[in-house]
Amino acid sequence: MAARKLRTVLVITAVFIFIIHWSFFRSSSLRPLSAVGNTEVAKPGCPTSPLLGDVLVVLRTGATEAREKLPVHFETVLTCIPNYVIYSDFTEDIAGHHLLDxxxxxxxxxLRQSNPDFELYNKLRASGRDGLEYQTSFGSGSGGATDNPGWKLDKWKFMPMVERALSHRPDAKWFVFVEGDTYLVWQNMLEWLSKFDHRQPHYLGKHMYIGDKVTQKWRENKAEIEAYTAQEWAGDMVLGKPDHNGLERVQAGARAVVLPPATFHHMNRVEYEALWAFEQHWLRDHQSGSSFPRFRDMFKAVVLPQLRPRRDSWDNMAAGTQYSTELLADLSDADRNALSLAERQALISFEHCRRACESKPDCIQFSFSQGRCTTSKELRLGHTADSPCLEYSNAASKCLRPAAYRENSLGSSPDFIQAGWMMDRIANYVERLDNSCGHIEKEWLV
Known part of the structure; x- marks a missing residue:
C-alpha cells in the first residue's frame, strides 16, 4: 500500500466567478463498492454515470461547524452520492450519519499535548461537546480567522485525511475531497472525471499543489510534515507541500463562464438550496444526460433574477472605487478637483451613489452605507446585511467585516447598507457573454 500511487486527489476550492459568496460514513459502515457497481440505476433527480460506483467523496468538517453545515448536505447532494465518508475532529453521529475522528x-x-493548535481537540477528547465553549463555536471554515480554534485545528486533518481515505477505499478510481461549505455539482463532477485516465496521477483543483505518492511521503516524513503544518495557516498548503513533479494542475481561466463548474466554495444554506433546486430542474429538463450546466446557465437561473436597481439590507460586496469623507480628505487638491461632481457627492445618499456609478461607463454595481459609497465594474451578488462577516478576505483567509458592519449596529437600522445594480448595463453584459461563447460552448477544462 505504501508504494501505491494516490491516483487522483481533488481539493475542491473553486469559487463561482460571479460570487454567490460565493462526502461520509452512513451508520457504522460505508455501502460496499460491490453493492453499487457501475450500472446502478440512479434515484429520481440524480445523474447517471458509469463512474457512480468508482468515486469516493470525502467531506472534511469539524465539531464546531458540523451540526450547522452538514444537514443541508444530507438533504440534497448526498442523496445522489452512493459512496462517501465524513472526517472530522470528533467521532459522533449527526442525523443518522457517522462522523469519524x-x-x-x-x-x-x-506534539498533541504541547502544540496550542490542539487545545480544542484535547477538550473534545476529554469532555466531548460538553467541553466546547461559546468562543470556540465559530466554525473551521466560514469565519475562518487564523486565530479561530477550529481553523487552527483544521489544518492538521489534511494529510491524515488523504491516508485514511486511501486505506478506506483502496479500489476507488477517484477521490473527491470537499468541505462543509462546498457545493458539489455531482453531474458535472462525474462527467469531468470521465475525461481523465484514472490510472495516471492527477491533482485537480485550485492553486495548492500535491505530490506523487502522497500517503507514502506522509508516512515516511511525518515529523517533517508536522513541523511544516505547525508553521502554516491552511491545511491545503500542507497538502501541497510534497513535490508535484508529473502531476497535472487544472485551473479555470477566462473561459470559465462557459465551462461546467464542478464545485462552489464558501456556500451558505440558502445558496446551497438554490443551486440544488436549479440542478433538479436541469436534470428534469435534460433527461438524456447529454447536456451539463455551465456557469452561464447557473448565473442566469440563480443570480440574475436577484439583481435589481435597489436592494435594502443587502451587501453586494462591491469592490472598486470608494467615496467617503475620510477618503476624500486624504486626496490632494488636484486629485479632488479631478473628480466629477457626481463622484464628490457620491457619499451623500443612495441615489447620489447611483449617479456616481452612472457617470462611469464601466460601473455595473454599487453599494451605499451611511456616508460611504463604493462603485464597481465587477458583477457580484453578495449576501443579506445580517451576515456576520465576509467569508474570506484575500489576506490569509481572515474573516473580515466591511466598514458598514464595523461602524453600525445591526439593530440600529435595517437599511444601513444598500445595494444597486445598473440593470441596463447588466443586460448588455449578459448579451456579450452569450456572444462570446461560440466555439467553446461544449468545452471542458482538461
Missing amino acids: VLDGAVDEK
Missing part, C-alpha cells in the same frame, strides 16, 4: 492516532502524542 480523522486525527485519532494520526498525530504524535507529544
Whole structure:
C-alpha cells in the first residue's frame, strides 16, 4: 500500500466567478463498492454515470461547524452520492450519519499535548461537546480567522485525511475531497472525471499543489510534515507541500463562464438550496444526460433574477472605487478637483451613489452605507446585511467585516447598507457573454 500511487486527489476550492459568496460514513459502515457497481440505476433527480460506483467523496468538517453545515448536505447532494465518508475532529453521529475522528492516532502524542493548535481537540477528547465553549463555536471554515480554534485545528486533518481515505477505499478510481461549505455539482463532477485516465496521477483543483505518492511521503516524513503544518495557516498548503513533479494542475481561466463548474466554495444554506433546486430542474429538463450546466446557465437561473436597481439590507460586496469623507480628505487638491461632481457627492445618499456609478461607463454595481459609497465594474451578488462577516478576505483567509458592519449596529437600522445594480448595463453584459461563447460552448477544462 505504501508504494501505491494516490491516483487522483481533488481539493475542491473553486469559487463561482460571479460570487454567490460565493462526502461520509452512513451508520457504522460505508455501502460496499460491490453493492453499487457501475450500472446502478440512479434515484429520481440524480445523474447517471458509469463512474457512480468508482468515486469516493470525502467531506472534511469539524465539531464546531458540523451540526450547522452538514444537514443541508444530507438533504440534497448526498442523496445522489452512493459512496462517501465524513472526517472530522470528533467521532459522533449527526442525523443518522457517522462522523469519524480523522486525527485519532494520526498525530504524535507529544506534539498533541504541547502544540496550542490542539487545545480544542484535547477538550473534545476529554469532555466531548460538553467541553466546547461559546468562543470556540465559530466554525473551521466560514469565519475562518487564523486565530479561530477550529481553523487552527483544521489544518492538521489534511494529510491524515488523504491516508485514511486511501486505506478506506483502496479500489476507488477517484477521490473527491470537499468541505462543509462546498457545493458539489455531482453531474458535472462525474462527467469531468470521465475525461481523465484514472490510472495516471492527477491533482485537480485550485492553486495548492500535491505530490506523487502522497500517503507514502506522509508516512515516511511525518515529523517533517508536522513541523511544516505547525508553521502554516491552511491545511491545503500542507497538502501541497510534497513535490508535484508529473502531476497535472487544472485551473479555470477566462473561459470559465462557459465551462461546467464542478464545485462552489464558501456556500451558505440558502445558496446551497438554490443551486440544488436549479440542478433538479436541469436534470428534469435534460433527461438524456447529454447536456451539463455551465456557469452561464447557473448565473442566469440563480443570480440574475436577484439583481435589481435597489436592494435594502443587502451587501453586494462591491469592490472598486470608494467615496467617503475620510477618503476624500486624504486626496490632494488636484486629485479632488479631478473628480466629477457626481463622484464628490457620491457619499451623500443612495441615489447620489447611483449617479456616481452612472457617470462611469464601466460601473455595473454599487453599494451605499451611511456616508460611504463604493462603485464597481465587477458583477457580484453578495449576501443579506445580517451576515456576520465576509467569508474570506484575500489576506490569509481572515474573516473580515466591511466598514458598514464595523461602524453600525445591526439593530440600529435595517437599511444601513444598500445595494444597486445598473440593470441596463447588466443586460448588455449578459448579451456579450452569450456572444462570446461560440466555439467553446461544449468545452471542458482538461
